[in-house]
Amino acid sequence: MFYILNNSKSGMIAQQQKLDIISNNMVNINTHGYKKIDSSFSSLFHKDLNIKGVPVTELNSSIGNGVKLTGIGRNKSQGSLQPTGINTDIAIDGNGFFKITDGNGQVSYTRSGAMNVDTFGRITDKNGNLVEVSYFDGVDSMNTGLSAKNMIVDKNGLVSTSDGKWICKINLYDAVGNGDLISKGENSFVPSGENVIMFQVQSDFYQGHLEMSNVDVAQEMTEMILAQRAYQMATKGINTADEMWSMLNNIR
Template identity: 45%
Template sequence: MYNIMHTSKTGMSANQNKIDIISNNIVNSQTTGYKKLDIEFLDLYTETLDRPSYPNNSKDSVMGTGVKTSQATRNFMQGSLKNTGIDTNLAIDGEGFFKVMTPDGTQKYTRNGEFVLDGNGRLVDDYGNILEVKYDNGMPPQGADLSNGELSINKAGEVFLDKQKVGKIDLYMPQGDNDLIPVGDSLFVLKEQAGTYIVQDKKLLQGHVEMSNVNMQSEMTDLIMTQRAFQFNSRGIKAVDEMWSMINNLQGR
């Protein structure tokens, strides 16, 4: 009975972890540039039933000891692109990340292109992080005022003011598949010793933003299934408790 209780306990814990991940995805289903979290179930070790005074039908009989969840991973599949009609909004169609500079000087990466112009004419996100724009003619990265004219950005990331090219926006990709660490607000930082490379065949869409890649139908289906699995595992603990109660009642007579 201990094995049943332990297995049911691990099942409840694993399913609760998955419910937490699904809930986080659902909450961020409308967050611009959000990348959903994925999680999987893993078997715990198994033990053999071939031991003295333990009846079994085969020496190869084994029994599982439960389940656990894997580490949650980010799904970087592209989300749908939404036309906003706002000139400062940018969407990436394909691979790559924008590089932004936070107020404390930290470089971070994002797929959220919901930029606006700040008081100094710089492209910034909702948190004041400055989009990296490489300006022509030796202009300092934060020295150009993009509000002084009609702003246009083509698919290659070239930035124009009144049809005159003033700079470009590069997109970056990490060298490793798991080199980006999420830090909230659809922002990522690089792991230590990790590097990036510039995307050569990039495609930017002005006046668009990339929405979350969360599929609500899929998440709701997973949530219902996971809740049912949690309930089934809780019934295992309830059944063991009832059996122990019966045994205790028999001993007391």
């Protein structure tokens, strides 16, 4: 009965964690550039039953010890591109993240392309943090001549003004190494550790578009129903063990 309790407990914990992850994905369905969280689970070690007092029918019989959450990662599949008609909206079609630096010099990465242009003609995110770009020779980064109205971004991320002045190239980065990106909040991410290296990549840019989240509502609903059913089954295991204990206690 202790095995029933332990297995049921681990199952309830694991399924609750899965439900939390699914809920987070569902909440961010309409968050631009959001990448869904995938989870993986595995069985805990098995214990051999060839011990004194335990009847077995096979020499190598064993019993499981439950399940646990073993992995959480970002699903980096492409989200659909939604036209907005706004000059400063820039969608990425392919791999990579915009590199953002805030006023304190802290760096983060995002797929959200809802941009602005500040009074110096620099590209920023919606919070006024600088988006990393490489300026062309002769361009004064404190007076670029760029504005939200005259900005043109081509498919390669090259930025110019409507009168033909080339300003900069928008840089994209992706993660490589033994790790992943972790959420910093507000749809931004940072490397999970020193083993994750960010390197520049090239993808296509679409001005006047925003990337939608890659959350599949139907799939998340299906996963939620399965997790709820699994949680209910785990609770029944505890109820069964409780009934068995009651029967034993009533034996006279």
